[in-house]
Amino acid sequence: MxxxxxxxxxxxxxxxxxxxxxxxxxxxxxxxxxxxxxxxxxxxxxxxxxxxxxxxxxxxxxxxxxxxxxxxxxxxxxxxxxxxxxxxxxxxxxxxxxxxxxxxxxxxxxxxxxxxxxxxxxxxxxxxxxxxxxxxxxxxxxxxxxxxxxxxxxxxxxxxxxxxxxxxxxxxxxxIGSIKPAAPEFPVLAMLRQDKEQVGTVDFSAYPDIPKEDWITESRSKVRVAKALGAASALLHFTPSEMRLRKLDAAANNRFQRGIRQISRGGAIVTDRLHVHICSLLIGRRHAVLDNNYGKIRRFMNAFSGGTDLSYKATSLDDGIRWAREQADVAA
The missing domain is CATH 3.40.50 (Rossmann fold)
Structure with missing residues (x-):
């Protein structure tokens, strides 16, 4: 694409x-x-x-x-x-x-x-x-x-x-619109859920060379600092609503930028998270898509975002990693 x-x-x-x-x-x-x-x-x-x-x-x-x-x-x-x-x-x-x-x-x-x-x-x-x-x-x-x-x-x-x-x-x-990503650090990155929407337990032992991560780990101190700076930027406005909005916006920006930095590290991505799929489209990075436990991602792709060569509907984790490796080899 x-x-x-x-x-x-x-x-x-x-x-x-x-x-x-x-x-x-x-x-x-x-x-x-x-x-x-x-x-x-x-x-x-x-x-x-x-x-x-x-x-x-x-x-x-x-x-x-x-x-x-x-x-x-x-x-x-x-x-x-x-x-x-x-x-x-x-x-x-x-x-x-x-x-x-x-x-x-x-x-x-x-x-x-x-x-x-x-x-x-x-x-x-x-x-x-x-x-x-x-x-x-x-x-x-x-x-x-x-x-x-x-x-x-x-x-x-x-x-x-x-x-x-x-x-x-x-x-x-x-x-949000298109985002320019950083250069990848390794060929393939797996971004897989670790919550109640994941599909079963993933055996990743066959892929020791591929980092397996999720994006729900954060530095609480960095988020607290972002919120404080956001609220401080509204001090001259004297409205609690504006202070709250700037504080929450700053927290959202901190988390979003963390996520973009994280997924940009992969030359190709394997994921079962809808917004890793969406953010991969925003940064123009190829990615293989597995589904969550009730079909949310495929349903969304069928409605809006599945008709591009940036994304691939994988039939299994093995299939997704195979495809991602092929894309990484082509890009290299």
């Missing part, structure tokens, strides 16, 4: 994102964004930075209120953003795998029955019929919930189960 083709794909997905979101953002209204991902996963930070980039580039807007699930204040939201839409951060936690986030968004629906609530693009997965019924009731009762989803399967599921607007929309991380 040439740099021109890479740029065309990213621009196409950015334009499609704007088509999905533009009607919900009005110049005379503030916006709020809830559920900032204050976690180690670099992919969630990529989504957040894409959300911020979209608002700035397409609407010249910054959110008037942001929060994590821990510091959410309904009263402060009402003061900082008394009208306008309430957005909820996107990702892959709509359903009952990461139920804490689903509980949070349903609580927001209950607290703000008269405000439009827009869910940035999500993947949907439910295991429990009872939990699905609870979500159906919450969405049906609210009546002004807008759900953006990242794949066709989630779109069809939402249309069949939820009484709300549903739109098929790319992941917000593409709004």
């Amino acid at each position: 040439s740099p021109v083709q890479q740029s065309e794909l990213i621009t196409k997905l950015q334009d499609r994102t704007h088509d999905c979101l533009k009607e919900f953002i009005r110049p005379d209204e503030p916006i709020a964004i809830l559920d900032f991902p204050d976690i180690r996963n670099c992919g969630d930070s990529a989504i957040w930075l894409g959300e911020m980039a979209y608002l700035q580039q397409r609407h010249a807007k910054r959110p008037s209120y942001v929060c994590t699930t821990d510091d959410f204040s309904p009263d402060e939201l009402k003061t900082s953003a008394p009208n306008g839409p309430i957005f909820i951060h996107g990702g892959g936690n709509f359903g009952d795998i990461w139920v804490f986030h689903q509980d949070f968004r349903e609580r927001v629906m209950e607290l703000f029955p008269d405000r439009q609530i827009v869910q940035f693009p999500q993947s949907i997965h439910y295991k429990s019929p009872e939990r699905l019924e609870q979500s159906k009731r919450a969405i049906g009762k609210h009546r002004n919930f807008v759900l953006l989803v990242r794949d066709e399967e989630s779109f069809q599921f939402a249309k069949e189960n939820f009484d709300c607007q549903v739109h098929l929309c790319p992941d917000m991380a593409f709004c």
